[in-house]
Amino acid sequence: MSQGTYVIDRMISAKQIAARIEELAREIEAEFSGTTKLVVVGLLRGSFVFIADLVRELDLPVEVDFLEASSYGDGTESSREVRILKDLRGAIEGRDVLVVEDIVDTGFTLHHVIALLSSRAPAKLRTIALLDKPSRRETDVRADWIGFEIPDEFVVGYGIDYAQRDRNLPHIGKVRFT
Numbered sequence: 001m002s003q004g005t006y007v008i009d010r011m012i013s014a015k016q017i018a019a020r021i022e023e024l025a026r027e028i029e030a031e032f033s034g035t036t037k038l039v040v041v042g043l044l045r046g047s048f049v050f051i052a053d054l055v056r057e058l059d060l061p062v063e064v065d066f067l068e069a070s071s072y073g074d075g076t077e078s079s080r081e082v083r084i085l086k087d088l089r090g091a092i093e094g095r096d097v098l099v100v101e102d103i104v105d106t107g108f109t110l111h112h113v114i115a116l117l118s119s120r121a122p123a124k125l126r127t128i129a130l131l132d133k134p135s136r137r138e139t140d141v142r143a144d145w146i147g148f149e150i151p152d153e154f155v156v157g158y159g160i161d162y163a164q165r166d167r168n169l170p171h172i173g174k175v176r177f178t
């Protein structure tokens, strides 16, 4: 799609996001209670805001690591080719791991990352996505926890970009091309 002018209509407020993260954190604490040190893996770049808020809400011993995966370029359509631009710093064999994704759209990114990290034999691998667009799915994948299910709209804000812009919006907005 072209990168013409667009406006952003608010979809999910910062307050709604914060309230939902509190609920999700309690569920994650229950799932990982007793873990010695959970490795929370943020998928860059889109999850950098979500992971920052989520880990501060978790009352668990955590380690934070990052994996950079990219497939969108500057457009609104997936290339369907997931490139790993930066790997984890630490080993995850035998560890409890939570992958933090900002949005699951076609599902190619999460599917690829789950396959990659599963091959490293973690003790437990779980996934969380702030946003889920199930109507766009092209692969059979679903995150274990989802913040909000959204319709087929291109969204930005709270870490999520359109052509690298708008990641710094505190809320989630939908892009309306004008």
Ligand SMILES: O=P(O)(O)OC[C@H]1O[C@H](OP(=O)(O)OP(=O)(O)O)[C@H](O)[C@@H]1O
Residues within 6 Å of the ligand: 043, 044, 045, 046, 047, 069, 070, 071, 072, 073, 078, 101, 102, 103, 104, 105, 106, 107, 108, 109, 110, 161
């Ligand atoms: O389910 P999918 O269709 O694979 O889309 C989801 C992925 O697309 C975006 O990443 P992008 O490739 O734009 O990289 P970014 O996180 O650096 O913005 C987003 O952050 C997700 O990781």
Ligand code: HPA
Residues within 6 Å of the ligand: 072, 103, 105, 106, 153, 154, 155, 156, 160, 161, 162
């Ligand atoms: O709706 C979206 N917005 C931004 N990046 C994305 N990557 C997949 N879906 C989206």
